[in-house]
Amino acid sequence: KAGVTQTPRYLIKTRGQQVTLSCSPISGHRSVSWYQQTPGQGLQFLFEYFSETQRNKGNFPGRFSGRQFSNSRSEMNVSTLELGDSALYLCASSLLAGDTDTQYFGPGTRLTVL
């Protein structure tokens, strides 16, 4: 079975721009969660989608948004980029909703904001 894929792998943007990241979960998985990972803050939960519905949301500003499509693929959008948004963005898929199930992580998208 193919693993979780994320595109693009690397991205460079400037302040004020917006960006869209994509995540394709493992086939059959309906839950997709997004995380931001930085050296100073560790792995921070952004949101989780299950069957096209956002189930949970972390403590991030409204500039961070996401959605999930009927094929379980998910996108994450960050508008009005700030320097502090530079991070590794990881998505993880799991078979069941919620975070009580094993999560399988994608390789991540490294976002650099200049």
Add this chain to the structure above:
Amino acid sequence: QKEVEQNSGPLSVPEGAIASLNCTYSDRGSQSFFWYRQYSGKSPELIMSIYSNGDKEDGRFTAQLNKASQYVSLLIRDSQPSDSATYLCAYPTGKSTFGDGTTLTVKP
């Protein structure tokens, strides 16, 4: 207080030794815990999950859970240089709470 605290690192052990990684958490209602390993430049991967009090062994890895003390640990026996990585504990809070990680270095 953070929801989950991991023992501060970095942790360095010689090859063949036992590495002990610890995690304390604040939510007494948590029923499951996970240990993920993250190699430098890679994404996290699950190595152990534990759902009940006591020990769970998988090869060289043993997870220990003490719900009364709100404490979970991971022991790595016969540590190998390939075990050098950052270890993250995680438990369900509805928002997938991860510890900050403990970086382990196993020296040959």
